[in-house]
Amino acid sequence: MFAVDHAAxxxxxxxxxPSLPMVPLLLAVQAMELAWVVFNYLGxxxxxxxxxxxxxxxxxxxxxxxxxxVATALGAALIAWAIIELGMGRRELGRAVALGIASxxxxxxxxxxxxxxxxPGGVSPRLGLGLYDSAPLAAxxxxxxxxxxxxxxxxGGRGLLAxxxxxxxxxxxxxxxxxxxxxAFLAGRPLMVVSLIAVQIVVTLVLTGMLxxxxxxxxxxxxxxxxxEMNPAANA
Ligand SMILES: [Zn+2]
Numbered sequence: 686m687f688a689v690d691h692a693a694x695x696x697x698x699x700x701x702x703p704s705l706p707m708v709p710l711l712l713a714v715q716a717m718e719l720a721w722v723v724f725n726y727l728g729x730x731x732x733x734x735x736x737x738x739x740x741x742x743x744x745x746x747x748x749x750x751x752x753x754x755v756a757t758a759l760g761a762a763l764i765a766w767a768i769i770e771l772g773m774g775r776r777e778l779g780r781a782v783a784l785g786i787a788s789x790x791x792x793x794x795x796x797x798x799x800x801x802x803x804x805p806g807g808v809s810p811r812l813g814l815g816l817y818d819s820a821p822l823a824a825x826x827x828x829x830x831x832x833x834x835x836x837x838x839x840x841g842g843r844g845l846l847a848x849x850x851x852x853x854x855x856x857x858x859x860x861x862x863x864x865x866x867x868x869a870f871l872a873g874r875p876l877m878v879v880s881l882i883a884v885q886i887v888v889t890l891v892l893t894g895m896l897x898x899x900x901x902x903x904x905x906x907x908x909x910x911x912x913x914e915m916n917p918a919a920n921a
Contacts, residue, residue, distance in 0.1 A: 686792040688885040689852030692893040693835035713785025721752035739862040756804035758790035845896040
């Protein structure tokens, strides 16, 4: 799933746990992707592209057994929960962070090509419903709907809705081979793909956090200006 919609998951967590700060929720929902960026830069995981890139189907997440396997995702969620809830005594935060990490796996399974293994070293099965490969426009509809549903359940403002919709529309050319777009420049440049996604992650997390802020209610002032106190001495 694209960055804007992963970020939207933090809205669901904030709605469920309104007293928690937004930052750890935002980081949790993108923890797997942030790990993917680092591992690609380090050469531990690998991304490739076709000679011509016309859509996301021409970009292959060839190897990502650590950032995006079922075992590492669920393991990371469990460890985060144990440290935060059992170790630090932060019950709600522990649950929210664990849910956030696991949500990323579930959403990627919905849209990805068959590129998610069960554990590091596992070769098959490679999981993913395959929408990016076989029906990228269906993936676009699913992602847009998901983002809007998150916004609706959060009861966000119009600015947040505009961001969710525009953030999804910005990916439209990547999800349709017949719509030309800047993805053509990604051919043969897998690290540029990684960098582009890294920028998307940061921008969408920051903007989601900012636009999700509730307006603080101003303290109501007095409706009537009180009369100045009578000074008996002045009338004497
Ligand atoms: Zn991912």
